[in-house]
Amino acid sequence: MTISELKKEFIRTFGGAEEELRVFASPGRVNLIGEHTDYNGGYVFPAALTFCTTVIARKRNDDIIRMKATDLPEIVEGSIGTIDQFKDLKWGNYQFGVFAELQNAGYTLTGADLLYHDTTPHGAGLSSSAAIEVSSAIAMASLGGATKIDHIEMAKLSQMAEHNYVGVKCGIMDQFASAMGQKDHAIFLDCKSLEYELIPIQLDGYKLVLSNTNKKHSLGASKYNERRSECERGLEQLKEKLPNITCLGDVSLKDFEAAKDVITDETVLRRVQHVIEEDDRVKRSIEVLKKGDLDAFGQLMSASHRSLRDLYEVSCPELDLLAAEALKIDGVLGSRMTGAGFGGCTVSLVKDSAVDQFISQIGEKYRNTIGYEASFYITEIGDGGREIKE
CATH class of the missing domain: 3.30.70.890 (GHMP kinase, C-terminal domain)
Incomplete structure (x- = not known):
């Protein structure tokens, strides 16, 4: 779906006008080499993909958070005050986990309506979860008034959401690649120091x-x-x-x-x-x-x-x-x-x-x-x- 089509879908779902909407996106990743090294403080070499999670977002004037995926019928609803109560959701727990980590880190949260559209294949090992987490972090931090987004911090908070909310002690690679990727480059990342170098990928032929x-x-x-x-x-x-x-x-x-x-x-x-x-x-x-x-x-x-x-x-x-x-x-x-x-x-x-x-x-x-x-x-x-x- 195009962004224009997604905006129309948002209005059909949540009402209102397109002028109020903001659009955020974060990609899945492929790791070219360096597997199961990230949580051991080692080296990885991932690249962001063009598969991504796109979020159409609108700020609300209350503390209600409503979320829907384009391929699921249900609207998931919660509130800022009860963020820690959604760990058992089949869909939505990654997002609420991110919101909880943002809140713990001192970010201002606001009520929001959020429409998610995923093109990263689920269950393919291409980090569809990181795409959801990082796009959610950037969207909610921005709606809450953050004017300068620290993408490395968004990656760290997304990783902590997976640790604390989802229960998987993942390394930093997936979220870092999703947050920090650059077109036609892979990321040589030291997962201990988070020092990184963008390496041009020249695959002539x-x-x-x-x-x-x-x-x-x-x-x-x-x-x-x-x-x-x-x-x-x-x-x-x-x-x-x-x-x-x-x-x-x-x-x-x-x-x-x-x-x-x-x-x-x-x-x-x-x-x-x-x-x-x-x-x-x-x-x-x-x-x-x-x-x-x-x-x-x-x-x-x-x-x-x-x-x-x-x-x-x-x-x-x-x-x-x-x-x-x-x-x-x-x-x-x-x-x-x-x-x-x-x-x-x-x-x-x-x-x-x-x-x-x-x-x-x-x-x-x-x-x-x-x-x-x-x-x-x-x-x-x-x-x-x-x-x-x-």
């Missing part, structure tokens, strides 16, 4: 293609938090030999090799090994991309997938099939799962002339093996969270 398993899954708070706990256990053991480290992101590959014998649990050792080696792959990816060496970057992508499959164990047969079949096609430089895992998408670096073959050949193999369709998206890298002024 190649495309980034997302392949969606369409496997029904959720992030799986239990599995996600289990991996996080295993990494924390490994960190505490490494401190026996590396007493100055505060997170796994502080540990170099060389130091890990010298100290890893203190980790006695084989499962914990595999988890930590993935994180340390993945951080190293991210740093090498930046080096080779700055040189324009797409072949080397593709090899690092594929190595990342093998590590996520074998060491971190967050892949699944559907993701493994998509990644393996991609590498059988001439013109594919690399392929890996992206996102939390157990479903979602792979991201592949595909020569322009091979894209049609990629989609048809892998689509047929997936359908015949798995029993249902995969979906494919040729990605474009877009801008981060913003108010859209016409």
Whole structure:
């Protein structure tokens, strides 16, 4: 739907005039490399997509907050004074969690009518939740009178909403990429310091293609938090030999090799090994991309997938099939799962002339093996969270 169509839908839902409306948007993201490193204080390399959550917003003169999604029939209603009572909503809990964090951080909240339109595929590992969170944060802070929006703070508050309201101890990557993305750039982010560098993505003759398993899954708070706990256990053991480290992101590959014998649990050792080696792959990816060496970057992508499959164990047969079949096609430089895992998408670096073959050949193999369709998206890298002024 266009913004004009969304405004008309808003008026049909909530009444009033279009002149009162403001428009906000924030995108989903694809992580090009650096998976399950963010909550370990490591390095990631995400890019904002053109898939996004758009919010049509209008300030109210009371403390009532009404929200509706364009693809759902119900209007969700609450009030500023009862924000902490909506954790069990099937839709709307992410937004109320963000509003609660804004309030705790001292932002002025106002009643509002909010219409949401999502184009980020849900359950695809492309951070549709972060798109909802960051767009909600920017919209509500702006409606409350904030004239200068600190996008990094919006990302942090959105992350805390997921921790405290939704119950998933996610890292900062998804929200940071959604808030801070820039067209035709990826973000080399140090998740410990939040220092970042925008890296131009020059894929001359190649495309980034997302392949969606369409496997029904959720992030799986239990599995996600289990991996996080295993990494924390490994960190505490490494401190026996590396007493100055505060997170796994502080540990170099060389130091890990010298100290890893203190980790006695084989499962914990595999988890930590993935994180340390993945951080190293991210740093090498930046080096080779700055040189324009797409072949080397593709090899690092594929190595990342093998590590996520074998060491971190967050892949699944559907993701493994998509990644393996991609590498059988001439013109594919690399392929890996992206996102939390157990479903979602792979991201592949595909020569322009091979894209049609990629989609048809892998689509047929997936359908015949798995029993249902995969979906494919040729990605474009877009801008981060913003108010859209016409």
